[in-house]
Amino acid sequence: MQIMLQYEAEIWQSIGETFVMVGVSILAAILIGLPVGTFLFLCRKGQLLENRYVFSVLNLLVNVIRSFPFLLLVVFLIPFTRLLLGTAIGTAAATVPLSIIAIAHYSRLVEQSLLDVPKGVLEAAVSMGASVREIIFKFLYIEARSGLVLGLTTSIISFISYSTIMGVVGGGGIGDFAIRYGYQQFQTELMMYMIIIMVILVQLIQFTGTTVSRVIDKR
Amino acid sequence: MITLQNVSKSFSQFEAIKSVNLTIEKGEIHGLIGASGAGKSTLLRLMNLLELPDTGDVEVNGQTLTRLSAKELRRARKSIGMIFQHFHLVANKTVFDNVAVALQLAGSRKSDIRLRVLECLQFVGLEKMAEKYPAQLSGGQKQRVAIARALANNPQVLLCDEPTSSLDPNTTAEILTVLNNINQQLGVTIVFVSHEMDVVKKICSRVSVMSEGEIYETVTIEPLGIQAIDNRPEYFVQQLKRDGE
C-alpha cells in the first residue's frame, strides 16, 4: 500500500483521465451511436424506413470501424484528430478515436436490441396513426429499454478497455499509468493495484447496468 | 362506411389479393372468413393502409385513404381502431399507459387523457387493472386492454384480425360480448376476420367468404348471439355420454 501513497497524485490524475476518456465516449455513444443504431434498424428490409442504400452505407461504415485493430485506428485517425482539435496528443485528442469506436460499437448493440422488439407492437403503433418519431420514442425505445441499458453497459466496459492503450497518443489514464510506472519500472505491486482498481470499476458498472436493466424490464 | 374498389395486392410475384370489390355498411359487423392464407389479414390491413394496394382505391369514413398525404393518413388512422390476435400491447407500459398512448398520439390534453382512459377501461371491465403490466394479465384481459386502446379516440370503425383465435371458448365469448356492445352501444362498424365458423356466426350480420385472394361470396345472416358457456362438470359429463351413444 505504501507505494500507492507514494504515487497518490499521479494515480488520481490517471483515474481522472480515464473518466474523461470514458465519459466522452459514453456521451458520443448516446448522442450519436443511439441515433445511428436506430437508423440501422429502421432502414433494414421490411422496417419503417426501409432503405437499402442508407442501410448498406451505415452497415459498412460500422463494420469497417469495428474491424480495425484499435491501435491502428488511433494512428490512422491522427490527421483527422489534428484537423479537429489542432493537436493529436493528450487526453482531449484521445477522446476522438475513442468516440468513433464508441459510436460504431454502441450503434451495433442498439440495432440488435431494437430487433428484439416484436414487430406487431410497431404495427399497432402505425395503426394508431403514430409518426416515425412517435414510434421511436413512445414505442421502440420503451420496449427495448432494458436491452439498450445492457448494451450500454457492455459498451462502457469496452470503452474502459480501449482507453487503456491511449498512452500511445499521450492520453494517459489508469492503463497508461500501470504500464509506465508499474510494468516499465518493474514495480509489479503497483501494476497489480492498478489492475485491481480496473476490476472493481468494471464490476461496479456491470452490477449497476444489470440491476437497472432488470428493474425497468416489465416484459 | 368502407369501400374497396378494384383493390389488389401482390407480395413480390404472389398475388395475395386479386382485384377485390367490397362495401361494408355503417353499423355492420362484417365477417371475413376463409382458410389460412386466403388473404383475410391482407384485405383487413388494406382497410387502414397497413398494406398499400397496388391498384384500386380504399375509402373509409368518406375519405379516400389512397389519396391522402402521409400526415392526413395518420390523422385518418386515429378514427380506425385495430386489434390483433396477439394483442400487440407495449409490455413495458402499464395498462393505463397502453391506452393513454393512443390519446397522446391524438394530441389530447393530459387531464382529458386520464378521464378517457378510465372510461375506456371501465367499458371493457378493467378499471381495477390500470396499474398492472400486460405480463400480469390473462390473454382475455390483454385483448380487453387492446380493445380499450383501439376505442380511446372514438373510432368509427374497428378492424379485428382473429381477435379470439388464441383464446379459450369462455374468454372468446367474453370478447365477443365486448365487441357486440361496442357495435350496439357505440355504433362502431366492425370488420371481423376469423377462420372459425362458429365464432363468425355468433356476431356477424354479413360475412364475406374469401378464397385465394378473392371474395367468393358475401352472405347476409342472422347473428346467433353469444350464449353463455356451460362450465358445470355435469354438463361436460352429459355431453361426453351423449356423444358416446
Ligand SMILES: Nc1ncnc2c1ncn2[C@@H]1O[C@H](COP(=O)(O)OP(=O)(O)O)[C@@H](O)[C@H]1O
Ligand atoms: N408481408 C408479406 N410478404 C409476403 N407474403 C405475404 C405477406 N403477407 C401475406 N403474405 C402472403 O399472402 C397470402 C395471404 O396472407 P394472409 O392475408 O395473411 O392470409 P390469411 O390471413 O387469410 O391467413 C399468404 O399466402 C401469405 O403467405
Ligand SMILES: [Mg+2]
Ligand atoms: Mg391472418
